[in-house]
Amino acid sequence: MKKNIAVIKGDGIGPEIVNEALKVLHVIEKKYNHTFQLTEVLAGGAAIDATGNCLPQESIDQLLASDSVLLGAVGGPKYDSQPPENRPEKALLRIRSTLGLFANMRPAKLYPQLREASPLKDELVDEGIDFVVVRELTGGIYFGKHETWTENGQETAQDIMKYSTAEIRRIAKVAFDTAMVRRKHVTCVDKANVLDTSKLWRRTVREMAKDYPEVTLDFMYVDNAAMQICRKPSQFDVILTENMFGDILSDEASMITGTIGTIPSSSLGETSRGMYEPIHGSAPDIAGQDIADPLGTILSVGMMLKYSFGLEQEAEDIDRAVNAVLNAGYRTPDMMSEGMKKVSCHQMGDLVATEI
Numbered sequence: 001m002k003k004n005i006a007v008i009k010g011d012g013i014g015p016e017i018v019n020e021a022l023k024v025l026h027v028i029e030k031k032y033n034h035t036f037q038l039t040e041v042l043a044g045g046a047a048i049d050a051t052g053n054c055l056p057q058e059s060i061d062q063l064l065a066s067d068s069v070l071l072g073a074v075g076g077p078k079y080d081s082q083p084p085e086n087r088p089e090k091a092l093l094r095i096r097s098t099l100g101l102f103a104n105m106r107p108a109k110l111y112p113q114l115r116e117a118s119p120l121k122d123e124l125v126d127e128g129i130d131f132v133v134v135r136e137l138t139g140g141i142y143f144g145k146h147e148t149w150t151e152n153g154q155e156t157a158q159d160i161m162k163y164s165t166a167e168i169r170r171i172a173k174v175a176f177d178t179a180m181v182r183r184k185h186v187t188c189v190d191k192a193n194v195l196d197t198s199k200l201w202r203r204t205v206r207e208m209a210k211d212y213p214e215v216t217l218d219f220m221y222v223d224n225a226a227m228q229i230c231r232k233p234s235q236f237d238v239i240l241t242e243n244m245f246g247d248i249l250s251d252e253a254s255m256i257t258g259t260i261g262t263i264p265s266s267s268l269g270e271t272s273r274g275m276y277e278p279i280h281g282s283a284p285d286i287a288g289q290d291i292a293d294p295l296g297t298i299l300s301v302g303m304m305l306k307y308s309f310g311l312e313q314e315a316e317d318i319d320r321a322v323n324a325v326l327n328a329g330y331r332t333p334d335m336m337s338e339g340m341k342k343v344s345c346h347q348m349g350d351l352v353a354t355e356i
């Protein structure tokens, strides 16, 4: 298979963790005889340094010409003085909307080897934590009308939450399709006791469920879901939800699995082109020290192989290698605990690559 991959190394620890992920990608390429052509794309702080613009047109063209995008992380205190429209994070929002990436998938999976890192009680951890939050990414309250005005002498503001059936259908399809290759269970999270948008979500999702007779569908109010994620995370397989609820619940879900460093994510649209990135930021506090955890980025490469290129076995290889390295007791400092072997960022990359 031959693919063009756009690589945004980004800022802070971005280049360090992406280099390790590319190391792993190269090993997969060799082992399975694929050709992955890499194009390094400037976005975020690095683009501001080079061109003054957080997302130059050339970068947009390169991203649109790619089969998929790998991102480290962007941003850092150095760019705090940039005007809001030229901040590194703005580049990310623009990439998401330009590439039409409406589906954000964040797996919440606890590696049993890292159980001591989870704040949950052992009994709960033992039941297993392995679910995915499928979050709508380009609609809802974050993209509705925002306004502030004065009414009866009071400063007043409102933000509109808006969804169409088409927007709900396309994200629900992602959730159902994901469930079909997992444990065939979708939990649609909403606030249908109060919100009209949630009622529309329920009607639409219930209708679509008829096309997926094998999938069990249930509904949960978001406040209850927030509680259930800590009370009994093993009950979830796929959580389907709108933009803001998904933002909040996916952060909660990442926390119960232990370290932020090992969690990958993907953002997908109508085409097979996706953007894959670890869920953390550019960690300026540890940048340049070769101590960052590269596993979230390495596992993001695995998600790219599986979801954008359909390379299931290659993706499984990466997952298996990460498990083997953790089983052997190797840890970067963020996941270190007693009796384990401390390794650097690049050593962790070497270990996973060698395992493959």
Ligand code: NAI
Binding pocket: 013, 017, 072, 073, 074, 075, 076, 077, 089, 092, 260, 261, 262, 277, 279, 280, 281, 282, 283, 284, 285, 286, 291, 292, 293, 294, 296, 334
């Ligand atoms: P952060 O995720 O960069 O760091 C939070 C804490 O987690 C820090 O103590 C950091 O050292 C640690 N950490 C993060 N990733 C790690 C890794 N791979 N290995 C070991 N430790 C790790 O969040 P923070 O500090 O709020 O943001 C820093 C910058 O990153 C900001 O400019 C922010 O806007 C940006 N950011 C970018 C994102 C992206 O590019 N997608 C996402 C989130 C934040």
Ligand code: MG
Binding pocket: 247, 248, 251
């Ligand atoms: Mg968030």
